[in-house]
Amino acid sequence: MTLFRPGHNEFGLRGEITINSRQLARLPLGAILPWLAHAVLHAWQHEHGRPPEKADWHNKEYRAKAAEIGLVVAENGTTGVQRGGPFALLVTSCGIALEWQATAGRIDVYSDGLRAPTGTQVRPKGNSKLKKWICDCSPPVNVRVAIAEFQALCLRCNSRFHLEESASSGPQEADR
Incomplete structure (x- = not known):
């Protein structure tokens, strides 16, 4: 929450x-x-x-x-x-x-606002559309957004964010 x-x-x-x-x-x-x-x-x-x-x-x-x-x-x-x-x-x-x-x-x-017996964790199944984008910093800055084309620069390393390889089934990296 x-x-x-x-x-x-x-x-x-x-x-x-x-x-x-x-x-x-x-x-x-x-x-x-x-x-x-x-x-x-x-x-x-x-x-x-x-x-x-x-x-x-x-x-x-x-x-x-x-x-x-x-x-x-x-x-x-x-x-x-x-x-x-x-x-x-x-x-x-x-x-x-x-x-x-x-x-x-x-x-x-609880995190989903539902009441439950003490000691029970109620958690709905998620269907997030967020994709993880990273920069070239070490360690990288992580950003999660729900838009297909994300264009932003990291203020630390001045590189464009690119789609993390394991987070996508489509193109592995956005244009730099």
């Missing part, structure tokens, strides 16, 4: 948060906001806390800050909203509805 990327992206911007536009178009705002807050917490930790080592993204510091604002985050990243917590109160005070599970004091919000 959302993703925080530390460091600089291909446009030189630092600390990027991306949102899956397909999910954005089909989900209610009350399902999107917890995941956006989840990504903002990663940005907070990167700037003001101790950035995680290795793949420990949802470490003790991260989960404590999440609890402080009313999110419940498991070590595996499963995110929920604490009923009556600061986040839930803010969202509902703005007239945005949160769907609550009848038997729990929090809701489980």
Whole structure:
């Protein structure tokens, strides 16, 4: 649903948060906001806390800050909203509805916005039209776009992006 990327992206911007536009178009705002807050917490930790080592993204510091604002985050990243917590109160005070599970004091919000029993990962099968394009940098900058002809220059190496060889069944490389 959302993703925080530390460091600089291909446009030189630092600390990027991306949102899956397909999910954005089909989900209610009350399902999107917890995941956006989840990504903002990663940005907070990167700037003001101790950035995680290795793949420990949802470490003790991260989960404590999440609890402080009313999110419940498991070590595996499963995110929920604490009923009556600061986040839930803010969202509902703005007239945005949160769907609550009848038997729990929090809701489980998954990457596709569906509710599921705790510990279950619900994931729809994707049919992405995105193609992976790379530049000549080492390591290459990766870009995924859903247009047949993508013409852009990498600002690091000044080369044109070309279709990654393993990502296409048609022509292997765009004109340089």
